Amino acid sequence: MNLRRIRKPFVMCLALAAAAGVGEAKKPKQKFIKAFVPPASAPPPPAPEIPQPPIDPAFFAKEMPRELSGPIPVHQSQVEIDMRISGSLEHFKAGSALMAKGSMELARTEFDRAVELLIGAPEPAPGRDRLIKRYRELADEIYRLESEATTGSTAEGGPVFDKAPLEEITDMTFPVEPGLKGKVKEQISSTVSQLPLETADPVISFINYFNSPNGRKVFEAGLRRMGRYGPMIRRILDEEGLPQELIFLAQAESGFMPRAVSYMQAVGMWQFVQFRGREYGLNQTQHYDDRLDPEKATRAAARHLRDLYAQFGDWYLAVAAYNCGPVAVERAVQRTGYADFWEMYKRNVLPRETASYVPIILAMTIMAKNPKDYGLTGIVQDPPIEYDTITVTAATHLNLIADIVDRPLSLLKELNPAILWQVAPANYAVHVPKGMGRAAQAVLESIPATHRTDWRMHRVTEGESLASISQQYRVTEQALLAANPNSSSDSKGLDLRKGDLILVPACYPGAAPDQTVRRISGKRTVASRTLRAKTSSRPAAKKPAGTTTGSRGTPSSRTTTRTALPASARR
Template sequence: MDKLRRPLWGLIVLLIGIGLGSCKTTQPRTSTAKPPVEESPRISIQSELPVLPESASQQVITRIQQKAPFDPIEQVIQESQARFLQGEKDLKAGFLEKARKNFDEALEIILRSGFVISQEERLERHYEGLLDRIHNYELAALKEGDGFTEERYESAPIDEISSGELPLTFDPKSKILAEQTLKKVPHDIPLALNDTVLRFLDYFQNNGRKAMEAGMQRAGRYRRMISQILAEEGVPQDLVYLCQAESGFKPLAYSKARCKGLWQFGAARGQEYGLRQNWWIDERSDPEKSTRAAAKHLKDLYQQFGDWLLAMAAYNTGPGNIERAIERTGFADYWQLAKRSTIHPETQKYIPIILAMAIISKDPGKYGFEVTPDPAVTVDKVHIDSAIDLRLAAESLDIGLSQIQDLNPHVRRLTTPRNDLEFTLYLPEGTKEKLLHELAAIPEDMRVNWRLHRVDEGETLSAIAKKYRTTPSAIAQVNSLNERRNIQVGEKLIIPVTPDRGRGASPIIAGSWVRHKVKRGDTIASVARDFDVTSAQIRKWNKLGVNTRLRLGRVLVIHPPELMAKSSPPDNTSRQGASRHSDGANEKRTRVVHRVKKGETLFAIATNYKTTISSIRDWNNLSQNESLKAGDRLTIYLGR
C-alpha cells in the first residue's frame, strides 16, 4: 500500500506543477525595490502646537466678549451732546424757551462733571465747540428781536371736533327743529339736512356743547368785521360759520396740520394770498388781513368748482383732491363724493360740521343755547415804520400789555418790525392820535428801548431810575426836569433805558450767565474788570489753569453781580479841552476815554458808565449848552 501511495502523490505533485507553470506571463518579471522605511520622529509631549489665525466669526465673538473699558469723559460728552441736539430740535420746531434750557443743561452737564476742563483735551474741545454754537444761535435770535421768547398759540377747535365721538343716531326732535329753522331764517349756502348733519346737531348740543358756546361767544368780536369783508368780496355771509368751525374765532389757533389763525391758513397758502410770515409777524393771525385772504381764496375756489359746498371742501382738503375725486366718480356733487368715500374722512365731516353750526347759530335759543356774544372789536390802525416795543405802546395809552397784544395777535414778538411800511398796528378805537403824540417825544431809534412810566404814590426819581437801571439825571434830562424837583403822582415820565454798549458786540445773556467772546487784547484780568468780577472767579467758572492764556474767539461763561455788561471803550486820547486837573479822588479811579458815536447824548453815555451828566461835564469842561459831535472824545472816571 505504501508503494502504491508514493507514485500517486508524485503524480499529483507533478500535475500541480504543470498547472502553475501554465499561468506565468511571457514577459520577464521585474523586481521593484521597496523604499527604505524611515522611522517617524517621536513627538515630544511638551512641545507646543502652532497657533492658527482666528476666523472672522471668531474675531467678532472675541470683541463682543471683551467689554470696552469705561470712559467717564466720553460718557459726559455723550450726555452733553444729547442735550444740545435736543435743544437744536426744539429751536427748529419753534420751542425757543425749551431750546434755551436744553442748551444751558448741555453746558451744565460738563461743569458738574468734576473734571478740570482745561486738563482734558477732548472735554475742552467739546465744551468750547458747544459754547460757540450756542453763542451763534443766541446771537442770531437776539438780532431778530426778543431772542429766545416763546410764541403764543392756542389749540384749534377743528382738531377736537373732527376727532370727537359722533352719535350713532340722532334725536328725531332735532330734525323737526332744524326743518323749522331752515324755513324761518335766511341762508345763502345750501343747508342740507341728512343723517350726518343731524348727528352733528346732536353732538353740539351734548359733547360738543362747550366748543359751540365758546365759538358763539367769541363770534361777537369779529362778526361785524368779517361780514363787511365778505360783502365787499361778494361771497356768501354764511361762510362765517366756516371760520367758526376752523378756529372758534381764535386768531392764535394752531392746528395739528400746522395751519394758523381765524381761517386756519397753511404757510404756503397764506403766502399765496399775501399773508406775510417772518420772525416779527405772522399775518395768518391778523384777523382783518386773514379774513380778506380767506374771502378771496373761497371766491377763487367757487369760480373753479361752481358750487359752494365743493369750494368749502376744497378749502379744507385742497382743490387738487376734489378735482381727482370728481374725475374718478364723474360726480361734481359734494354729497356724492362723501357717500363714495372718495374724499378724506375729515373732509367728509367738514361740511356737516359747518352746516350744523350754522343751523344752531341762526336760532340758538331753539336748541337750548343762551350765549352773550363778546363786544365787537373796534380799532384804530396806525402805520409806524420804526420798531416800537409793545410795552411802550401800552404805557403810552395807559392800557395793559395784554390788551395791546390781544389787538395784535399777528405780532410774534414784543417788538414790531423795523422799516416795514406795510405793517399795521391795531389800537383801541380813538387812541391813534394819543399814541402818535406820546411817541413824538421819543427818538425813533430809542422806541424799542425807552419806556413810559406813570408815577405812583411815594415814588422818587431815584427809585424809578433803579427800577429801570438808569440814572435820575438821565430821566430828568429827557423830561426837562430839575433833578431836585419833586415829581407828582400820576405824572408820566419818559424812561431812557439805554442798551448795553460793551466792547464790540453785546454779551449774550442766558439765565444767570453772560457769555463773553474773547477779543483781541482781552486778558482774564481785563475781562474781570469789565464785568466787575475777580480773575479767580473767571478761572473757576471756566476751569482755567493759572497759566492759561485766552485764545481769540473763545467764549467765557461769566456770572456778573448784575446781568449788565459794563463798557470800556478802547480809545487812548481825550476830547480837546478836557480837564487835565483831576482831583485826588479821580486819580484813584480807572480812567477811560469814550469816543462819541453818531446820535449819542450825554445822558446815554452817563447811563452806560453809571455816572452822572454833571460829572461828565466837570471832567471835560463842558458848558451847559455845549453839544456833542460824533468823534468827540470824553474822559470818564469809573467808580470802582
C-alpha cells in the same frame, strides 16, 4: 134859434169865470215861513274896554319855577355806581403798573380793591347790570395779567399757540337721534340762508353732537368769542359778496382764536398754510405772521372762497376745497363723474376730515339760526374788539406802546396777535385801543428810534420824585435827565407832575434774571378767589383757550394745551 142857444151857455161861462177871479183877488197873500231856520238872535252889546295895568319889566327877574327852585334831583345810586366803576378802574391801572414793575404783592392788593368796589354795591341798586358787566371784564383782565406773570409770557420767549378744535371733532362719530331729522327739516323750511341747508344724516349727527353736553360747550365757547370778531368778519364777507353763513368756517376752523394752529401747520383764525397764505398776501417773517392777523386773514379767506366758488360753481364743493384744497376736490370729481358733494360723501372719495367739514358747517349754521330751539338765546357774546392803527417808523416794543396808552401788555398782544416776539418791525401797522391812535403816534415819534425796543416809558403818579423813579428802575438820576432833555426841569431835576410821561433807559421785565414771579401764600384775597374760580379745573400756568374736553377725553377747543409753532411754519 141855434145861435141863441149857443150864445146863452157861453155867456154863463164867462160870468162864472169872472166871479171866481173876484173871489180869488179878495184872499190875503200868505207870508213865506222858513220853519227849519231858527230865528236870528240879537247881537250882544259891545263890552266896555278895560285898560291894562302897567307891568314892571323887572317884576319876575328874580322869580324861578317851583321845579327849578331847588337842586336838580340825581339818583344817588347811579352816582355811586359811576364812582365805583371809576375807582375800580383807577385801582386796576395802579395794579397793572405795579405788576409791570415786578411788585406782585402790591399789584394784587390794588386788584383786590378794584374788585371789592364792584362787588360791594347794594343789591337793589338801579344800573347794577353795568357793575356786573364791568366785573366780568375786570376778572378777565386780571386773569390775563396773572396768567402772563405766572407763565413768564412777558419774557422775550417764543410765541404760544392754541390748539385748533376741528381736529378733535372730525375724528368722532355720532348717532342720529330719532325724530330730530323732521324737526330740523321744519326749521330749514322757515330759515333764511344764503348758503343752501340740508337735512342729510351727517348734518343731523353733528347737530346731535353740538346739542350734547360736550359739544354744547365747544359750540357755545365759539359763539361767545364770535362777538369779538363777528362784526368785522360780516363786513368783509359783505364787501366780497359772499354768504354771511361762511362765518361759521372760522368757528369750525379755530373757534375764533387768532393763534390757533393745527397738526398740519395751518395757522390762524382761518387756518392758512404757508403757501396759500402767501398766495393771498399774508406775509410771514421772523417778526410777524399775517396769517395770525384776524382782519388780514379774513380778507384773504373771503377772496380764496370767492375764487373757489368761481372754480366749482357750488358752495359745498367750494367749502370742501377750502379744507382739503381744490386739487383734491377736482380729483374726486374725476373719479366719480359727479360734481356733487353728497355723491362724493357716499362714495368715500374725500378725505375724512373734509367729509365731516361741510356737515359741521351746516350743523352750526342751522343751530345758530334757530337759537330758541337749541337753548342758545342766553349766550352773552364778548364785546367786539375795536382799535386804531398806527405805523411804527422803527422797531418798537409792544410794552413801550402799552406804557404810552396806559394799558396792560396783554391787551396790546390781543390786539396784535400777528406780532411774534413782542417787537413790531419798522413800518409795521400796530393796533392800539380805540381813540388812542393819534396820541400814541405823537408820543412814539418823540422817542429816539434807536431806543424804542429797550427803553421804557413811565407815567408819573402822585408823590413820585426823580429819586424814587431812579430807585424803582435801578438807574441813575443823571441817566433819567439825559433821556429826557426836552422835559421841563428846575434846580432839583425834572419838574414832575402827576400824569407826565418820562423816558426810562431800562429794559422791560423778562430778560432780567431777577424777574421771577413768586406766589403769595397765606390769606386769600378777593382777586385770587376770582381767579381761582376761573382756573379751578385747569393748570394755573395756562390761559384758557375757550373749549372743553372731547367725548373721548382728548382736549378739544376749550383745552389749555398750547403748541409752539413748528419751525417750518415760521420760515
